[in-house]
Amino acid sequence: MQENHSLAGAGDYPSRGNIPTRRGFGEALLEAGRKDRSVTGLCADLTGSLHMDLFRDEFPERFVETGIAEANMISMAAGLAATGMKPFAGSFAVFATGRVYDQIRQSVCYSRLNVKICASHAGLTLGEDGATHQMLEDIGLMRGLPNMTVVVPSDYSETKRAVKALVEHEGPAYLRFGRPPVPDFSRDEDGFEIGRSIELHAGKDVTVIACGVMVWKALEAARILEMEGVGVRVLNMHTIKPIDRLAIVRAANDTGAIVTAEEHQVNNGLGDAVAHVCGENIPVPIEMVGVEDSFGESGRADELMKKYKLTTEDILEKIYLALRRKY
Structure with a gap:
């Protein structure tokens, strides 16, 4: 190494000011979609919260709104990856990992498919939504899976760079980011x-x-x-x-x-x-x-x-x- x-x-x-990391994800996904026609977006009824509406509005033909059906979303993403697409599947961390662990384990990691699982609203900084939504176990769930890459960027700018790196990365990956504005300090x-x-x-x-x-x-x-x-x-x-x-x-x-x-x-x-x-x-x-x-x-x-x-x-x-x- x-x-x-x-x-x-x-x-x-x-710090250059406080910006949500989820905004960095949405903006970077849009930029990636403009450069690579194989990039595809999927979301489980949280498109605005993850800023995936930016991608949806410009590339509706490459975006799937699955509704509140996270397990189906991961299965769809696996199918798209099997055809050569680069799916980015987004939801809140508690749903993106805990609710769909079986699909991630079997359809994504066991099959070594190129699916990027993108999880917003992780951790205590989710705030008022409380314990049921404050996912504090997701890193452990994901790092325990064979073939899985786990990425946790520090701020808005680094989240954008992480998305760009994951577009080029081949294989299953988990990207974790948050809800509130946080200091943006990292350097390109x-x-x-x-x-x-x-x-x-x-x-x-x-x-x-x-x-x-x-x-x-x-x-x-x-x-x-x-x-x-x-x-x-x-x-x-x-x-x-x-x-x-x-x-x-x-x-x-x-x-x-x-x-x-x-x-x-x-x-x-x-x-x-x-x-x-x-x-x-x-x-x-x-x-x-x-x-x-x-x-x-x-x-x-x-x-x-x-x-x-x-x-x-x-x-x-x-x-x-x-x-x-x-x-």
Whole structure:
């Protein structure tokens, strides 16, 4: 595996404002459809929520509105892929993975078909819709499937780059993004390569490995500790599977302690994946920021992130703990 990008300085990543990642998905799908006539869209009655109406309006002949029939949607996508098309099937994360797991396992992954499962409204940041819709187990469900690639971009711009990469990627893939506006800070010049992390901040004392909305919070923590003289390496692990093993091993070797951060259950998500790599190669103290084996609840996104300990302050607390264990 190639080395990850190395980009020093958290100041290189100011926010350009808050934009929903789902908007990045919709815009990138439209751009992909203009360039590649094999790109096809399918959605289960959530077209506006995923901004797939942009694709539908310009390419109605390549779009299928399945209605509230997610299992049928995945089966249709598998059929389209078998004919050489590149289907992007979109729904909320709780429906796109949990409701249709059997179809994904049998029709997509077992058959190695080129279906992209695109899931919006994941995690606690879904907010007021509550525990039944706040999918916190989807990364684990998808990374456990043979042949599946799992991608969790950090912001609007990276979501657009992820879609472009997935158009060229052959095989089953899961793309996870969210509902609310979040800081847009990533840079086009960083590129996007599936399976290759991006180092956003250099540091030799501890490494924070984050995905999705937690990447920005990891950068915030790095900026705070930089003023205290603590060097925090920040890795944007946008691909959970295949995970960037080389970057993880190098971070463990260089810094001697790791903190993971994800808007997902700590069980079976990014933290588990990182711990597995370290356990096989270079055991170091690892602390995990994530949901601790519980369901969510209804509330504002910011309130929920605070209650379930998914804030910058919680990352800082785990960094201090990891440093104490290191020494």
